[in-house]
Amino acid sequence: MLRSVYNWLDKRLYLTKLFRSTAGHHVPASSGSWFYVFGSATLLCFILQIITGTLLALVYVPSTNEAWNSLQYLNHVQYLGWYLRALHNWGSNFMVALMTIHMVQVFLFGAYKYPRELTWVSGVFLLVATLAMAFTGQVMRFDEDAYWGLGIGASITGRVPLIGDRLVHLLLGGPIIAGETLSRFFALHVFVIPAIIIGIVGMHLRLVLTKGINEYPVPGKPVRRDTYDGEYEKVIEKQGVPFVPDAIGKDLIFAALVLVLILACSAIFGPAGPSGPPDPTRVDTVPRPDFYFLSVFAALALLPDWMETVVLFVTPVMMVGLLFILPFISGTGEKSARKRPVAVLSVITIFLVLGTLTYMGDTSPWSPKMNAWSSQPVPVDLLQHRTPLETRGALVLQNKQCRNCHSLEGHGGQRGPALDGVASRLTRDQLIRQVIQGGGNMPAYGKNLSPPEVNSLVAFMLTLHSPSRPQARDSAQPQVPASKKVSGKSQ
Numbered sequence: 222m223l224r225s226v227y228n229w230l231d232k233r234l235y236l237t238k239l240f241r242s243t244a245g246h247h248v249p250a251s252s253g254s255w256f257y258v259f260g261s262a263t264l265l266c267f268i269l270q271i272i273t274g275t276l277l278a279l280v281y282v283p284s285t286n287e288a289w290n291s292l293q294y295l296n297h298v299q300y301l302g303w304y305l306r307a308l309h310n311w312g313s314n315f316m317v318a319l320m321t322i323h324m325v326q327v328f329l330f331g332a333y334k335y336p337r338e339l340t341w342v343s344g345v346f347l348l349v350a351t352l353a354m355a356f357t358g359q360v361m362r363f364d365e366d367a368y369w370g371l372g373i374g375a376s377i378t379g380r381v382p383l384i385g386d387r388l389v390h391l392l393l394g395g396p397i398i399a400g401e402t403l404s405r406f407f408a409l410h411v412f413v414i415p416a417i418i419i420g421i422v423g424m425h426l427r428l429v430l431t432k433g434i435n436e437y438p439v440p441g442k443p444v445r446r447d448t449y450d451g452e453y454e455k456v457i458e459k460q461g462v463p464f465v466p467d468a469i470g471k472d473l474i475f476a477a478l479v480l481v482l483i484l485a486c487s488a489i490f491g492p493a494g495p496s497g498p499p500d501p502t503r504v505d506t507v508p509r510p511d512f513y514f515l516s517v518f519a520a521l522a523l524l525p526d527w528m529e530t531v532v533l534f535v536t537p538v539m540m541v542g543l544l545f546i547l548p549f550i551s552g553t554g555e556k557s558a559r560k561r562p563v564a565v566l567s568v569i570t571i572f573l574v575l576g577t578l579t580y581m582g583d584t585s586p587w588s589p590k591m592n593a594w595s596s597q598p599v600p601v602d603l604l605q606h607r608t609p610l611e612t613r614g615a616l617v618l619q620n621k622q623c624r625n626c627h628s629l630e631g632h633g634g635q636r637g638p639a640l641d642g643v644a645s646r647l648t649r650d651q652l653i654r655q656v657i658q659g660g661g662n663m664p665a666y667g668k669n670l671s672p673p674e675v676n677s678l679v680a681f682m683l684t685l686h687s688p689s690r691p692q693a694r695d696s697a698q699p700q701v702p703a704s705k706k707v708s709g710k711s712q
Contacts, residue, residue, distance in 0.1 A: 240465075246430055247461035251437035253468035256330070258475035259323035265476045266316035267418065269483065270354075273309040274411065281361070283407035285400045288363040289498045296492065307487035313355055315483055317513045320351050325568055328547075331556025332435035334444045338548035340428040343421055345544045350418050352513065357410035359511050363403055364495035369508040371398055371406075380530050397626070397637075398499075433457070434464075438556035446553060500664070512583070516575045519582030600630050607684065614681025617674050621666070629685075637663060644686040648693045652679045 231237050280299060282291040295302030324344060327333055333341035356374075360367050371393075378392055379385040394401030436456055462468055493511065500506075510518050524532055558565050599615050607615070618624065624633040627640045647655065656675055659665035670678070686692055 243430060244465040244469075245463045247457050248434045248464050248468050249436040249456050250460040250462050250468070252434045253462065253471060254437060255471055255475070256326055256437075257434070258472050259319050259326055261472040262476050262479045263316060263319040263323055264422065265479060266312050266319060266483075267422070269312040269480075270309065270316065271415065273305060273312060274415075276305055277309055278411060283361075283403055285363065285403055285499075288361070288403060289495055292362060292364075292495045303492055304487055306492035307490070308483065309358075310493045311483050311486045311490070313358055314486075314512065315479060317351055317355055319479070320348055324348060327435075329558045329561075329564060329568065330435060330438050331444070331554075331561070333548040333552075334554070334556060335446050335449060335548075335552045337428070337432050337435065338552060340425065340432060341548045342545060343425040343428060345541070346421050347418065347425065348544075349541065350414055350421065354410065354414045354418065355511065355513055357406050357414065360403070360406045361410055362493070362495045363499055365497040365499060365506050366494065366508045366510070368398060368499035369506055370510055371402070373508070377533055380533065435556075438558070440555070440557040440559045442557075443555050444553045507586075509583070512579060515582035516578035519578040519585070519587075522582070522585075522587045600632075603629065603685070607681070610677050611681045611684055614677035614679065617670070617678045618681060621670065621674075621678075626663075640682065640685055642686050642690065644683045644692045645690040646693055648695050649679060649683060650695070651693075652682055 227236070277295070280291060280295055280302065282288060292306070295306055297303075299305075327341065327344065360371055375389050375393055375398070379389045381388055392402075392405075393399070394405050433453060436453070497506075509515070521529065521533070555561055599619055604612060604615055623640075626637040627633055629640055631639075633639075643652070653675060654660075655663065656670065656678060657665065657667035666675075683692060
């Protein structure tokens, strides 16, 4: 009866033909090696990310007010919520690590050479998309590390010539990190990037099926465009085996081992964060990225200031560009790593550098410079003829990083309104309330400033108005004409 049901379905769905052209396609027997298991393990991690991410989305609230609280709920209230978060976190770590190892194995085995150039290119796209997935996932925690890490990323993006400001606005959904920022990153992390990865994975697997799996490289057997296709067909005819069930055995064993390691690491080490809640008023924080970005963090910390912009925008483009053009500039020749010492030394050097930088980024007591625009002094003309209280207020404005968001005479942050002429817009009481309680996109600084600091800061801001426009006044208190004040005093 079962055979009859299968035959009925097979005539309509072509299940046998589908199996033979996919899972049952023939591969070189030499590819059934432990060196070929990293690609399938990476795919397993991605599937795990989809499952755990879907479950997390049932509880997670992509709101600036509730994102951090929803993670606390998962960690401490929801049954096994902490373990679900840990699975998602460690699945991400393993996915990045296995993707990197897989790319290195493909490079050392010369599997990027003819006729598998597009297979390699699609793999590079997958690597970039995986890193983007990891970065947006860190933002989803929306804790102290995520907030300031995103701020640093926005500052880097703002350095792009000509279009930096527009890119920052597109990235953040406005001039500051706010509710729309988290909504955009949630959409990227949950919908856009996974859809891109799924599409590229489909194309990658299609290329693997059409161009075959690279045979185990043999020293002294170079790739030649005019003869390779025929040689590969002969290898498949003589020693080809179906991927399922002959060559898949080691993949299944390694995938099971990876799954056990993810389960174990999740149970032993737990989830990542969240650290403290995102607080824009804290400028003494020491944010740290996740491990796969620690090397970049350390490299930027070691660079002199004058090299930062060049290295930030030239080096990544050159490195990714080199990966893309690699199969087109070195598409033939030896595959075996034994005959390619430069390739082996390059991999060893890169891993030593990345490992050292990652260790330094994790252990060194570095923190990003949070002074931003506050390193620019308050304009001298705004300090002339000021009382000691007003001068003290200018010092508070500088030390408390107010110019990160507010500009003076065109210099400073653009996230908040410019302070030029602020005394003509707000009264003294309104300025005090705004500083202490916040409002709009401005956080409350009542817990971060002492009453004398608030008093001096407001005293300085009351001097910020043009001579042609007087200070703002409370409309509930009518202004007394000067002539009546004089006559009253004379009486």
